[in-house]
Amino acid sequence: MIYEVVIGVEVHAQLRTKSKLFCGCGTTFGLSANSQTCPVCLGLPGTLPVINQAAIEMAVRAGLALNCTIATNNVFARKNYFYPDLPKGYQISQYESPICEYGWIEIATNEGTKRVRIRRAHLEEDAGKSVHVTGTNGSRVDLNRAGTPLLEIVTEPDLRSADEVLAYLKGLRDVLISQDVCDGDMEKGNFRCEPNLSLRPLGQKEFGTKVELKNINSFKFVKDAIEYEIKRHTKVLSEGGKIQQETRLWNFDRGETAVMRSKEEAHDYRYFPDPDLVPLQISKELIDQVRSSLGESPVARKNRLEQEFGFSEYSIGVITSRKDIFEYFEKCVIEAEKIGFEKLGFSKMEVGKELANCITIDFRGLTRHGVTVTPPNPLLFDVNPYSEGIVALTIIPAKNLLELVVMKMKGEISGPIYKSVLEKMVNTRKPATEIIEAEGLKQVTDEGAIEKIIDDVLAKNPAQVAQFKEGKQQVLGFLVGQVMKASGGKASPGKVNELLKRKLQ
Ligand SMILES: [Zn+2]
Numbered sequence: 001m002i003y004e005v006v007i008g009v010e011v012h013a014q015l016r017t018k019s020k021l022f023c024g025c026g027t028t029f030g031l032s033a034n035s036q037t038c039p040v041c042l043g044l045p046g047t048l049p050v051i052n053q054a055a056i057e058m059a060v061r062a063g064l065a066l067n068c069t070i071a072t073n074n075v076f077a078r079k080n081y082f083y084p085d086l087p088k089g090y091q092i093s094q095y096e097s098p099i100c101e102y103g104w105i106e107i108a109t110n111e112g113t114k115r116v117r118i119r120r121a122h123l124e125e126d127a128g129k130s131v132h133v134t135g136t137n138g139s140r141v142d143l144n145r146a147g148t149p150l151l152e153i154v155t156e157p158d159l160r161s162a163d164e165v166l167a168y169l170k171g172l173r174d175v176l177i178s179q180d181v182c183d184g185d186m187e188k189g190n191f192r193c194e195p196n197l198s199l200r201p202l203g204q205k206e207f208g209t210k211v212e213l214k215n216i217n218s219f220k221f222v223k224d225a226i227e228y229e230i231k232r233h234t235k236v237l238s239e240g241g242k243i244q245q246e247t248r249l250w251n252f253d254r255g256e257t258a259v260m261r262s263k264e265e266a267h268d269y270r271y272f273p274d275p276d277l278v279p280l281q282i283s284k285e286l287i288d289q290v291r292s293s294l295g296e297s298p299v300a301r302k303n304r305l306e307q308e309f310g311f312s313e314y315s316i317g318v319i320t321s322r323k324d325i326f327e328y329f330e331k332c333v334i335e336a337e338k339i340g341f342e343k344l345g346f347s348k349m350e351v352g353k354e355l356a357n358c359i360t361i362d363f364r365g366l367t368r369h370g371v372t373v374t375p376p377n378p379l380l381f382d383v384n385p386y387s388e389g390i391v392a393l394t395i396i397p398a399k400n401l402l403e404l405v406v407m408k409m410k411g412e413i414s415g416p417i418y419k420s421v422l423e424k425m426v427n428t429r430k431p432a433t434e435i436i437e438a439e440g441l442k443q444v445t446d447e448g449a450i451e452k453i454i455d456d457v458l459a460k461n462p463a464q465v466a467q468f469k470e471g472k473q474q475v476l477g478f479l480v481g482q483v484m485k486a487s488g489g490k491a492s493p494g495k496v497n498e499l500l501k502r503k504l505q
Contacts, residue, residue, distance in 0.1 A: 063100030
């Protein structure tokens with residue numbers, strides 16, 4: 001028997017608002033427990049929720065970017081259940097009338113482009129977090145996260161493999177990041193995904209019994225968990241067994257799923273409209289205004305970057321991984337356009353590539369006020385490659401970064417000096433020319449001065465000179481290195497090469 005895999009996905013995306021969904025508490029990740037709480041998000045009696053306008057706008061923005069219809073009349077509902085990290089005993093969510101419906105997103109598959117339908121996306125508040133302290137008997141509750149705004153995005157069961165699920169998740173995350181409504185960081189839990197999966201005999205219309213998967217916090221685990229479940233279902237079904245409808249947890253240590261709760265234990269949430277919140281009307285003006293500012297889609301952007309700069313898919317992934325980083329790159333390119341590529345002496349593609357290298361690689365390991373700037377991590381595609389450290393990058397005015405990069409391209413400064421000037425720019429905010437001037441780092445291009453150093457180095461290394469004359473070409477590199485070192489890295493490498501070769505003839 002050949003089986004067809006049917007998968008749908010729920011994603012909880014945390015919206016990037018400064019404050020929570022129904023109170024003014026902050027949403028910063030990683031602060032000390034319960035430091036971002038107030039009577040409203042603690043669920044104290046007598047408090048009333050007030051909806052956050054920014055969250056509404058972000059939900060509308062995400063919905064429109066995902067080709068959804070936006071509901072102008074919104075009702076919030078109470079989803080009732082008991083859990084220690086849910087102070088009110090219910091979660092405010094949307095039930096019958098989600099803010100976004102009937103959208104879609106296109107993904108690339110082996111068989112070409114495929115449209116994945118989005119059934120709905122609704123706004124809800126997050127719960128807090130239970131912290132189980134090892135070495136003690138107790139558990140603690142941290143309510144910093146209670147009340148942060150989530151957009152729950154639910155697909156139709158349109159996906160047919162783990163790879164399609166990954167393509168969907170990456171595509172969805174790209175859209176949310178490009179619209180600046182979500183950080184998309186799975187490890188920090190602000191982009192959580194729960195696939196549901198069933199198998200049916202190929203050609204059968206009716207769906208099989210499905211299981212839901214939880215506790216997955218990286219793209220790799222999504223793939224592993226789905227592939228594990230496909231194997232498990234296939235085995236059970238082909239042996240004539242029955243799949244139980246249940247929720248399963250992914251245990252990444254053991255590489256397998258385990259039952260979390262069965263259908264019998266499933267909650268009855270007793271949804272009803274929240275009497276504390278009047279129906280929320282979203283004006284057509286707001287929808288139109290957001291629609292007109294959606295800008296370029298991630299797919300169109302990817303195509304443009306490939307065409308204009310010849311970037312690889314990997315480079316595009318890094319440079320567009322955060323909206324502020326991408327905008328910074330574009331600002332630098334605009335500065336180059338203002339000067340003109342002809343005047344700079346390089347093509348747009350050449351300048352763009354150097355800028356991208358600088359932004360995505362050269363910031364690696366720099367320190368700002370003694371703290372190492374967190375570098376992008378190219379190997380972990382599922383981890384947001386930038387953290388707070390990247391702020392260091394964006395404090396350099398685009399014009400100044402371009403100036404430095406072009407100096408390096410022209411060979412006016414050597415590699416090591418380029419890197420140290422970059423670090424000084426991060427720390428002092430001064431332009432490169434000023435730093436180079438003040439510290440006497442200007443490249444030595446004066447032939448007489450370089451020749452003097454070369455003569456010195458040749459006199460000190462007669463053995464290497466003899467080897468070179470015997471035909472050992474690779475000794476040249478050593479000699480260039482010695483000259484560069486003797487000049488304090490200031491000699492122009494091009495000039496050194498040229499003069500050395502001339503002298504050794
Ligand atoms: Zn609060």
